[in-house]
Amino acid sequence: MRKLQQNKINSLYSQKKIRMSLKKQRNISMNQFSLTGQIKSLKRNELVDFESSLERDYIHILEFDENVRYYYEQPLKIEFDDRYYVPDFYVEYWSGEKEVIEVKYNIDLIENASKYVAKFKAADEFCNTNGLTFRILTENDIRNEYLYNVKFLNAVQIMRNGIESEYFNEFELLERNLKKLKRTTINNLLDICTSCELKRAELIQYLWLMVIHKKIKVDLNKKLNMEVEIWI
Structure with missing residues (x-):
């Protein structure tokens, strides 16, 4: 090649x-x-x-x-x-x-x-x-907010590369609830999905993967944090 x-x-x-x-x-x-x-x-x-x-x-x-x-x-x-x-x-x-x-x-x-x-x-x-x-x-x-976000998401992708298919249920849970909310913050979506702190910590990793693969949309010109707005 x-x-x-x-x-x-x-x-x-x-x-x-x-x-x-x-x-x-x-x-x-x-x-x-x-x-x-x-x-x-x-x-x-x-x-x-x-x-x-x-x-x-x-x-x-x-x-x-x-x-x-x-x-x-x-x-x-x-x-x-x-x-x-x-x-x-x-x-x-x-x-x-x-x-x-x-x-x-x-x-x-x-x-x-x-x-x-x-x-x-x-x-x-x-x-x-x-x-x-x-x-x-x-x-x-x-060097701007976009770069900060890209470096963070690239690191997530490297750590999780090749295992996305194992977590279909988590992806489906996040997607289903975000469709109901239409537009919301990351914090609010996680609150809707679970009250368990351990589960919440897991879901945030899957949420970042969905951002990487454009399943969840976010303005990458704004610094990513738990209060940024997300949508489908």
């Missing part, structure tokens, strides 16, 4: 000055100036590398977004003027839209603007030629 996907991407972008591969174009190594590491990807069923905490946070968003078909870190090398530029991510959506993403802190963009201008210009030209969108994301785009 990985080899087939690589062949597909290589066939799409065949310009002489472009190299695109699912093999990372720049090695990510540990250093004292930035946070590097790996995240387990459920989308890709493998470890994904990051070289800053901001990249790590963006990976959390990609993992949660059901519109993302797949993504790869640093698969693209753009050569220009005897130099080259390796963007941080390639993202493809189920809609067919494709993006090349650079993740940078605002202060970095300001202090090193002259260093990046030619690289970003080359990336923008390449994307315009090949039907892609080039975007630069900063902490203003990534």
